[in-house]
Amino acid sequence: MALYLLVFAVCLLVIGAVILVLMSSSTPRYRTEPKDLIALFDKALNSQVSETEWNATIGYPIRHNEYLESIRRRGEHLMERHGRRWMIAQGKPLLNQEGQEELKALRDHLSAHTALRQQ
Template sequence: MALYLLVLGVCVVVIGSVLVILMTASTPRYRTEPKDLLALFDKALESRVGETEWNALIGYPIRHDEYLDGVRRRAAHLMDQHGRRWQIARGKPLLNTTGQQELKALRDHLAAHTALRRS
């Protein structure tokens, strides 16, 4: 009987501890910052970005900064108009030539806006 109570007590303590930890833990938050978009655009211009990485950042709305969300939506629009998803596996650029030029302009605009905001 003592062994039964010992096992029951240990189980209650372990399960109770897990429940307390789960109830007090907060949900992780991810905030897309300008440096994240700039790094993604640089990788896309150098043809080093995969479709999954692109979709992970561009497909997720940015609710804390309306300007960044506008840049994200413009990049998504560029992918819809000029994207070449089927070419990525062959090591080709993510966007066609026109799309790459527009992405470079968008990247430069975001970099200038970020520099202006910091100063």
């Protein structure tokens, strides 16, 4: 009987500790920052981005910053208009020539805006 109570107490202690740890830990959050979008745009301009990486960043709404959300939407719109998803596997650029030019302008605009905000 004493062994039963000892095992029961240890199990109760372990389960209680696990529940306490799970309740005290918070949910991880991912916040897209300007540097993340600039890095993604640079990789896309250098033909080093995968479609999955592009969709994971551009397809995820940015709720904490309306300006970054508008940049994300413009990137999404560029992919809809100028995207060439089937060419990535061949090592070709993600966007056609016109899309590359628009993405470069968007990247430069975001970079300038970020530099102004940091000053």
